Amino acid sequence: MGKKMNFDRNERLLLAACVAGVTLTIGIFGYAQDCGAKSGPDAHAKYQVKPAPVWTKDGELVLPVDWRRWVFMGAPITPNGLNDGHANFAEIHNTYVQREAFDWYRKTGQWPEGTIMLKEMQHVLPGDGPGGSRTEPSGNGYFPGVPNGVDCSVKDSVRFPKSKNWGFFNFGHHAAPYAATAKEAPLNKCAGCHIANAPEDMVFVNFYKPVLTPLPAPVQNPLPAKGE
Template sequence: MALLTLAVAAWSFAHAKSEEQVNRARFAADGSVTRPIEWRQWVHVGSRYKPIGLNILDQKLTKTPEILNAYVEPSAMAVYQETGQWPEGSQIVKEFTAVQVGPGCDSKTFVCSTRFGDGIYESRYIGLGYMVKDSARFPEQPGHWGYFSFGHQPEPYLPTAQPTTTCISCHVTLASDTDYVISKAHLGLNRSTR
Protein backbone atom coordinates (compact mmCIF):
# COMPACT_ATOMS: atom_id res chain seq x y z
CA MET A 1 0.00 0.00 0.00
CA ALA A 2 2.83 2.37 0.83
CA LEU A 3 4.40 1.76 -2.58
CA LEU A 4 1.10 2.50 -4.30
CA THR A 5 0.70 5.73 -2.31
CA LEU A 6 4.27 6.72 -3.17
CA ALA A 7 3.69 5.98 -6.88
CA VAL A 8 0.49 8.04 -6.95
CA ALA A 9 2.24 10.94 -5.18
CA ALA A 10 5.16 10.78 -7.64
CA TRP A 11 2.78 10.75 -10.63
CA SER A 12 0.83 13.68 -9.20
CA PHE A 13 4.02 15.67 -8.62
CA ALA A 14 5.33 14.96 -12.12
CA HIS A 15 1.97 15.84 -13.68
CA ALA A 16 1.66 19.10 -11.75
CA LYS A 17 5.23 20.04 -12.56
CA SER A 18 4.63 19.34 -16.25
CA GLU A 19 1.54 21.55 -16.36
CA GLU A 20 3.46 24.37 -14.67
CA GLN A 21 6.08 24.14 -17.42
CA VAL A 22 3.61 24.51 -20.31
CA ASN A 23 4.36 27.59 -22.39
CA ARG A 24 1.43 30.00 -22.32
CA ALA A 25 -0.31 32.25 -24.82
CA ARG A 26 0.18 36.02 -24.50
CA PHE A 27 -3.02 37.98 -23.83
CA ALA A 28 -3.62 41.73 -23.71
CA ALA A 29 -5.86 43.51 -21.19
CA ASP A 30 -8.68 43.72 -23.77
CA GLY A 31 -8.82 39.91 -24.06
CA SER A 32 -7.08 39.73 -27.42
CA VAL A 33 -4.32 37.20 -27.92
CA THR A 34 -1.01 37.85 -29.64
CA ARG A 35 -0.29 35.66 -32.64
CA PRO A 36 2.07 32.89 -31.53
CA ILE A 37 5.58 32.85 -32.93
CA GLU A 38 7.43 30.03 -34.63
CA TRP A 39 4.36 27.74 -34.70
CA ARG A 40 5.79 25.94 -37.74
CA GLN A 41 8.51 24.63 -35.41
CA TRP A 42 5.89 23.19 -33.03
CA VAL A 43 4.91 19.51 -33.22
CA HIS A 44 3.17 18.86 -36.55
CA VAL A 45 0.34 16.43 -35.76
CA GLY A 46 -1.27 16.09 -39.16
CA SER A 47 -2.55 17.57 -42.37
CA ARG A 48 -5.92 17.43 -44.05
CA TYR A 49 -6.92 18.09 -47.64
CA LYS A 50 -10.16 20.09 -47.77
CA PRO A 51 -11.94 20.30 -51.15
CA ILE A 52 -13.30 23.60 -52.42
CA GLY A 53 -16.05 24.73 -50.06
CA LEU A 54 -16.55 27.02 -47.09
CA ASN A 55 -13.43 27.87 -45.15
CA ILE A 56 -13.86 27.18 -41.44
CA LEU A 57 -12.30 30.49 -40.36
CA ASP A 58 -14.62 32.89 -42.16
CA GLN A 59 -17.28 30.72 -43.83
CA LYS A 60 -16.37 32.12 -47.28
CA LEU A 61 -16.08 29.98 -50.40
CA THR A 62 -12.51 28.95 -51.17
CA LYS A 63 -11.01 29.38 -54.65
CA THR A 64 -8.93 26.21 -54.50
CA PRO A 65 -8.84 23.21 -52.20
CA GLU A 66 -6.88 23.91 -49.03
CA ILE A 67 -4.48 21.91 -46.95
CA LEU A 68 -4.87 22.35 -43.20
CA ASN A 69 -1.73 21.71 -41.13
CA ALA A 70 -2.10 21.31 -37.37
CA TYR A 71 0.65 22.09 -34.85
CA VAL A 72 0.77 21.71 -31.06
CA GLU A 73 3.03 23.73 -28.78
CA PRO A 74 5.74 21.23 -27.68
CA SER A 75 5.43 21.53 -23.89
CA ALA A 76 1.66 20.90 -24.06
CA MET A 77 2.23 18.01 -26.47
CA ALA A 78 4.64 16.39 -24.02
CA VAL A 79 2.00 16.44 -21.25
CA TYR A 80 -0.69 15.15 -23.65
CA GLN A 81 1.54 12.29 -24.82
CA GLU A 82 2.31 11.29 -21.25
CA THR A 83 -1.15 11.68 -19.70
CA GLY A 84 -3.69 11.74 -22.51
CA GLN A 85 -5.01 15.05 -21.10
CA TRP A 86 -4.63 18.56 -22.48
CA PRO A 87 -2.99 20.67 -19.79
CA GLU A 88 -3.95 24.19 -18.83
CA GLY A 89 -2.23 26.57 -21.27
CA SER A 90 -2.26 24.18 -24.25
CA GLN A 91 -1.93 25.90 -27.63
CA ILE A 92 -2.92 24.41 -30.98
CA VAL A 93 -2.55 26.10 -34.37
CA LYS A 94 -4.22 25.22 -37.65
CA GLU A 95 -2.59 26.84 -40.66
CA PHE A 96 -4.25 26.89 -44.05
CA THR A 97 -2.46 26.72 -47.40
CA ALA A 98 -3.77 27.07 -50.94
CA VAL A 99 -3.25 24.22 -53.37
CA GLN A 100 -1.13 24.81 -56.48
CA VAL A 101 -3.13 25.30 -59.69
CA GLY A 102 -2.27 26.25 -63.27
CA PRO A 103 -0.09 24.75 -65.97
CA GLY A 104 0.72 21.10 -65.34
CA CYS A 105 -2.11 20.73 -62.80
CA ASP A 106 -5.34 18.83 -63.40
CA SER A 107 -8.27 21.20 -62.83
CA LYS A 108 -10.43 18.44 -61.32
CA THR A 109 -8.02 16.44 -59.15
CA PHE A 110 -5.48 19.23 -58.54
CA VAL A 111 -2.68 16.71 -59.07
CA CYS A 112 0.25 18.54 -60.65
CA SER A 113 3.00 16.99 -62.75
CA THR A 114 6.29 18.65 -61.84
CA ARG A 115 9.97 17.81 -62.02
CA PHE A 116 9.59 16.70 -58.39
CA GLY A 117 6.94 14.14 -59.35
CA ASP A 118 3.17 14.05 -59.45
CA GLY A 119 1.31 15.29 -56.40
CA ILE A 120 -0.90 17.86 -54.77
CA TYR A 121 1.35 20.77 -53.79
CA GLU A 122 0.87 23.63 -51.35
CA SER A 123 1.39 27.02 -53.01
CA ARG A 124 1.09 29.67 -50.25
CA TYR A 125 -0.05 30.25 -46.68
CA ILE A 126 -3.56 31.68 -46.50
CA GLY A 127 -4.91 31.52 -42.95
CA LEU A 128 -4.24 30.87 -39.30
CA GLY A 129 -6.56 29.55 -36.59
CA TYR A 130 -5.60 29.09 -32.95
CA MET A 131 -7.02 27.52 -29.82
CA VAL A 132 -5.89 28.00 -26.23
CA LYS A 133 -6.94 26.13 -23.10
CA ASP A 134 -7.33 28.66 -20.28
CA SER A 135 -9.89 28.04 -17.52
CA ALA A 136 -9.52 31.55 -16.07
CA ARG A 137 -10.22 33.30 -19.40
CA PHE A 138 -12.77 30.84 -20.77
CA PRO A 139 -14.57 29.41 -17.73
CA GLU A 140 -17.87 28.93 -19.58
CA GLN A 141 -16.45 27.51 -22.82
CA PRO A 142 -16.52 23.73 -23.36
CA GLY A 143 -13.22 22.36 -22.06
CA HIS A 144 -12.11 25.94 -21.28
CA TRP A 145 -10.90 26.38 -24.87
CA GLY A 146 -10.76 29.78 -26.54
CA TYR A 147 -10.74 30.00 -30.35
CA PHE A 148 -9.13 32.70 -32.48
CA SER A 149 -8.61 33.59 -36.14
CA PHE A 150 -5.68 35.65 -37.38
CA GLY A 151 -7.36 35.87 -40.76
CA HIS A 152 -8.17 33.81 -43.82
CA GLN A 153 -5.75 35.77 -45.95
CA PRO A 154 -2.19 35.59 -47.27
CA GLU A 155 0.57 36.50 -44.85
CA PRO A 156 1.17 38.66 -42.96
CA TYR A 157 -1.54 37.44 -40.64
CA LEU A 158 -3.18 39.77 -38.15
CA PRO A 159 -0.90 40.41 -35.13
CA THR A 160 -3.70 39.93 -32.58
CA ALA A 161 -7.15 38.36 -32.47
CA GLN A 162 -10.24 38.49 -30.30
CA PRO A 163 -12.02 35.26 -29.28
CA THR A 164 -14.45 33.89 -31.86
CA THR A 165 -17.40 31.54 -31.50
CA THR A 166 -17.14 30.30 -35.10
CA CYS A 167 -15.26 27.11 -34.21
CA ILE A 168 -17.08 26.05 -31.04
CA SER A 169 -20.00 24.14 -32.55
CA CYS A 170 -17.79 21.82 -34.63
CA HIS A 171 -15.51 21.09 -31.69
CA VAL A 172 -18.52 20.33 -29.46
CA THR A 173 -20.14 18.13 -32.13
CA LEU A 174 -17.01 16.28 -33.23
CA ALA A 175 -14.82 16.11 -30.14
CA SER A 176 -16.75 16.25 -26.87
CA ASP A 177 -15.17 12.89 -25.96
CA THR A 178 -11.60 14.12 -26.59
CA ASP A 179 -11.62 17.38 -24.60
CA TYR A 180 -12.94 19.29 -27.63
CA VAL A 181 -9.76 18.71 -29.63
CA ILE A 182 -10.53 16.94 -32.90
CA SER A 183 -7.71 14.52 -32.22
CA LYS A 184 -9.24 11.59 -34.13
CA ALA A 185 -8.68 13.53 -37.36
CA HIS A 186 -4.94 13.95 -36.68
CA LEU A 187 -2.71 10.90 -36.86
CA GLY A 188 -0.13 12.56 -34.60
CA LEU A 189 -2.69 12.80 -31.77
CA ASN A 190 -3.80 9.19 -31.95
CA ARG A 191 -2.40 7.74 -28.75
CA SER A 192 -3.36 4.16 -29.74
CA THR A 193 -0.66 4.15 -32.46
CA ARG A 194 2.16 4.83 -30.00
Protein backbone atom coordinates in the same frame (compact mmCIF):
# COMPACT_ATOMS: atom_id res chain seq x y z
CA MET B 1 19.11 21.14 32.71
CA GLY B 2 15.35 20.66 33.01
CA LYS B 3 14.98 24.40 32.62
CA LYS B 4 17.07 24.40 29.48
CA MET B 5 15.00 21.61 27.98
CA ASN B 6 11.83 23.60 28.69
CA PHE B 7 13.34 26.58 26.99
CA ASP B 8 14.19 24.41 23.95
CA ARG B 9 10.66 23.15 23.87
CA ASN B 10 9.28 26.67 23.99
CA GLU B 11 11.64 27.64 21.26
CA ARG B 12 10.46 24.76 19.16
CA LEU B 13 6.86 25.70 19.81
CA LEU B 14 7.60 29.27 18.83
CA LEU B 15 9.32 28.10 15.65
CA ALA B 16 6.41 25.79 14.80
CA ALA B 17 3.97 28.67 15.36
CA CYS B 18 6.05 30.91 13.09
CA VAL B 19 6.23 28.29 10.33
CA ALA B 20 2.46 27.72 10.60
CA GLY B 21 1.87 31.48 10.47
CA VAL B 22 4.07 31.98 7.42
CA THR B 23 2.52 28.98 5.66
CA LEU B 24 -0.95 30.31 6.39
CA THR B 25 0.00 33.76 5.11
CA ILE B 26 1.48 32.34 1.91
CA GLY B 27 -1.60 30.14 1.55
CA ILE B 28 -4.00 33.04 1.98
CA PHE B 29 -1.94 35.22 -0.35
CA GLY B 30 -1.88 32.48 -2.99
CA TYR B 31 -5.61 31.93 -2.60
CA ALA B 32 -6.28 35.64 -2.90
CA GLN B 33 -4.17 35.72 -6.05
CA ASP B 34 -6.10 32.78 -7.48
CA CYS B 35 -9.36 34.52 -6.69
CA GLY B 36 -8.05 37.69 -8.23
CA ALA B 37 -7.18 35.74 -11.37
CA LYS B 38 -10.80 34.73 -11.76
CA SER B 39 -12.13 38.13 -12.64
CA GLY B 40 -11.21 40.82 -15.14
CA PRO B 41 -9.53 40.59 -18.53
CA ASP B 42 -6.22 39.37 -17.03
CA ALA B 43 -7.88 36.28 -15.57
CA HIS B 44 -6.51 33.01 -16.81
CA ALA B 45 -5.93 29.45 -15.69
CA LYS B 46 -2.56 28.40 -14.26
CA TYR B 47 -0.69 27.49 -17.39
CA GLN B 48 1.14 24.19 -17.28
CA VAL B 49 3.19 24.62 -20.48
CA LYS B 50 5.43 27.06 -22.30
CA PRO B 51 5.32 29.10 -24.43
CA ALA B 52 2.14 30.14 -22.59
CA PRO B 53 -0.62 32.04 -24.37
CA VAL B 54 -0.17 35.83 -24.12
CA TRP B 55 -3.17 38.12 -23.75
CA THR B 56 -3.68 41.84 -24.31
CA LYS B 57 -5.37 43.97 -21.65
CA ASP B 58 -8.65 43.56 -23.56
CA GLY B 59 -8.40 39.78 -23.53
CA GLU B 60 -7.24 39.35 -27.13
CA LEU B 61 -4.84 36.52 -27.91
CA VAL B 62 -1.40 37.62 -29.14
CA LEU B 63 -0.23 35.79 -32.28
CA PRO B 64 2.26 33.11 -31.12
CA VAL B 65 5.89 33.47 -32.19
CA ASP B 66 7.44 31.16 -34.82
CA TRP B 67 5.01 28.25 -34.39
CA ARG B 68 6.61 26.58 -37.39
CA ARG B 69 9.18 25.31 -34.87
CA TRP B 70 6.48 23.66 -32.71
CA VAL B 71 5.43 20.01 -33.16
CA PHE B 72 3.75 19.48 -36.51
CA MET B 73 0.96 16.99 -35.88
CA GLY B 74 -0.74 16.64 -39.23
CA ALA B 75 -2.16 18.30 -42.32
CA PRO B 76 -5.77 17.52 -43.28
CA ILE B 77 -6.68 18.84 -46.76
CA THR B 78 -10.12 19.98 -47.93
CA PRO B 79 -9.43 21.46 -51.38
CA ASN B 80 -12.02 23.46 -53.31
CA GLY B 81 -11.71 20.89 -56.10
CA LEU B 82 -13.39 18.29 -53.89
CA ASN B 83 -15.94 20.70 -52.33
CA ASP B 84 -17.82 22.17 -55.33
CA GLY B 85 -15.35 25.05 -55.36
CA HIS B 86 -16.50 26.27 -51.92
CA ALA B 87 -14.55 24.57 -49.15
CA ASN B 88 -14.73 26.37 -45.77
CA PHE B 89 -10.98 26.04 -45.49
CA ALA B 90 -9.75 25.27 -48.99
CA GLU B 91 -6.14 24.74 -48.02
CA ILE B 92 -3.88 22.19 -46.38
CA HIS B 93 -4.43 22.59 -42.60
CA ASN B 94 -0.96 22.42 -41.05
CA THR B 95 -1.60 21.76 -37.36
CA TYR B 96 0.97 22.60 -34.70
CA VAL B 97 1.05 22.41 -30.89
CA GLN B 98 3.68 23.52 -28.33
CA ARG B 99 6.29 20.81 -27.77
CA GLU B 100 5.60 20.76 -24.00
CA ALA B 101 1.86 20.27 -24.58
CA PHE B 102 2.63 17.45 -27.03
CA ASP B 103 4.86 15.71 -24.44
CA TRP B 104 2.22 16.24 -21.73
CA TYR B 105 -0.47 14.62 -23.89
CA ARG B 106 1.77 11.67 -24.64
CA LYS B 107 2.28 11.11 -20.90
CA THR B 108 -1.23 11.77 -19.59
CA GLY B 109 -3.67 11.63 -22.51
CA GLN B 110 -4.82 15.18 -21.56
CA TRP B 111 -4.15 18.60 -23.03
CA PRO B 112 -2.72 20.82 -20.26
CA GLU B 113 -3.97 24.32 -19.39
CA GLY B 114 -2.32 26.75 -21.80
CA THR B 115 -2.30 24.38 -24.77
CA ILE B 116 -2.38 26.24 -28.09
CA MET B 117 -3.50 24.37 -31.21
CA LEU B 118 -2.43 26.37 -34.22
CA LYS B 119 -3.70 25.62 -37.70
CA GLU B 120 -1.85 27.43 -40.47
CA MET B 121 -3.67 27.14 -43.77
CA GLN B 122 -1.53 26.55 -46.86
CA HIS B 123 -2.80 26.79 -50.43
CA VAL B 124 -2.47 23.80 -52.72
CA LEU B 125 -0.75 24.60 -56.00
CA PRO B 126 -3.29 24.88 -58.82
CA GLY B 127 -3.66 22.02 -61.29
CA ASP B 128 -5.75 20.71 -64.18
CA GLY B 129 -6.15 17.17 -62.83
CA PRO B 130 -9.26 15.67 -61.19
CA GLY B 131 -10.45 17.71 -58.16
CA GLY B 132 -7.94 20.45 -58.99
CA SER B 133 -5.00 18.10 -58.49
CA ARG B 134 -1.74 18.41 -60.40
CA THR B 135 1.05 16.18 -61.60
CA GLU B 136 4.54 16.31 -60.13
CA PRO B 137 7.46 13.87 -60.59
CA SER B 138 6.21 11.94 -57.54
CA GLY B 139 2.71 11.46 -58.98
CA ASN B 140 -0.75 13.09 -59.16
CA GLY B 141 -1.92 14.91 -56.05
CA TYR B 142 -2.02 18.08 -53.98
CA PHE B 143 1.18 20.01 -53.33
CA PRO B 144 1.87 22.82 -50.86
CA GLY B 145 1.84 26.45 -52.02
CA VAL B 146 1.67 29.77 -50.17
CA PRO B 147 0.53 29.86 -46.51
CA ASN B 148 -2.85 31.57 -46.22
CA GLY B 149 -4.07 32.20 -42.69
CA VAL B 150 -3.93 31.20 -39.02
CA ASP B 151 -6.56 29.80 -36.65
CA CYS B 152 -5.91 29.00 -33.00
CA SER B 153 -7.68 27.26 -30.18
CA VAL B 154 -6.47 27.78 -26.59
CA LYS B 155 -7.26 25.67 -23.53
CA ASP B 156 -8.03 27.87 -20.52
CA SER B 157 -10.74 26.71 -18.13
CA VAL B 158 -10.90 30.11 -16.39
CA ARG B 159 -11.36 32.21 -19.53
CA PHE B 160 -13.53 29.85 -21.56
CA PRO B 161 -15.76 27.77 -19.26
CA LYS B 162 -18.72 28.37 -21.58
CA SER B 163 -17.13 26.68 -24.58
CA LYS B 164 -15.82 23.57 -22.85
CA ASN B 165 -12.59 25.30 -21.72
CA TRP B 166 -11.34 26.28 -25.17
CA GLY B 167 -11.34 29.69 -26.89
CA PHE B 168 -11.10 30.11 -30.68
CA PHE B 169 -9.27 32.80 -32.63
CA ASN B 170 -8.77 33.75 -36.25
CA PHE B 171 -5.73 35.85 -37.18
CA GLY B 172 -6.83 36.33 -40.80
CA HIS B 173 -7.61 34.02 -43.68
CA HIS B 174 -5.16 35.46 -46.20
CA ALA B 175 -1.45 35.51 -46.97
CA ALA B 176 0.98 36.77 -44.26
CA PRO B 177 1.41 39.14 -42.53
CA TYR B 178 -1.26 37.99 -40.10
CA ALA B 179 -3.01 40.08 -37.43
CA ALA B 180 -0.89 40.70 -34.31
CA THR B 181 -3.83 39.92 -31.99
CA ALA B 182 -7.28 38.34 -32.31
CA LYS B 183 -10.40 38.45 -30.20
CA GLU B 184 -12.39 35.38 -29.28
CA ALA B 185 -14.53 34.22 -32.19
CA PRO B 186 -18.28 33.85 -31.58
CA LEU B 187 -19.55 30.40 -30.64
CA ASN B 188 -21.35 29.81 -33.94
CA LYS B 189 -18.21 30.62 -35.98
CA CYS B 190 -15.84 28.08 -34.45
CA ALA B 191 -16.40 26.50 -31.04
CA GLY B 192 -19.92 25.29 -31.88
CA CYS B 193 -18.69 22.89 -34.55
CA HIS B 194 -15.87 21.62 -32.31
CA ILE B 195 -18.35 21.11 -29.43
CA ALA B 196 -20.66 19.16 -31.74
CA ASN B 197 -18.07 17.08 -33.57
CA ALA B 198 -14.63 16.83 -31.93
CA PRO B 199 -14.07 13.33 -30.56
CA GLU B 200 -12.12 14.34 -27.44
CA ASP B 201 -11.68 17.58 -25.45
CA MET B 202 -12.62 19.90 -28.36
CA VAL B 203 -9.75 18.65 -30.54
CA PHE B 204 -9.95 16.42 -33.63
CA VAL B 205 -7.25 14.34 -32.06
CA ASN B 206 -8.10 11.33 -34.21
CA PHE B 207 -6.13 13.00 -37.03
CA TYR B 208 -3.06 13.57 -34.83
CA LYS B 209 -3.03 10.25 -32.95
CA PRO B 210 -0.70 8.60 -35.49
CA VAL B 211 1.96 11.23 -34.70
CA LEU B 212 1.09 11.47 -30.98
CA THR B 213 1.77 7.76 -30.61
CA PRO B 214 5.42 7.06 -29.74
CA LEU B 215 7.29 4.92 -32.25
CA PRO B 216 7.75 1.25 -31.37
CA ALA B 217 11.37 0.15 -30.91
CA PRO B 218 13.08 -0.54 -34.24
CA VAL B 219 13.22 -4.13 -35.42
CA GLN B 220 16.67 -5.54 -34.70
CA ASN B 221 17.05 -7.97 -37.60
CA PRO B 222 14.71 -7.08 -40.42
CA LEU B 223 13.98 -9.86 -42.87
CA PRO B 224 15.70 -9.30 -46.22
CA ALA B 225 13.43 -7.60 -48.75
CA LYS B 226 12.06 -9.80 -51.55
CA GLY B 227 14.63 -10.50 -54.25
CA GLU B 228 17.64 -9.71 -52.00
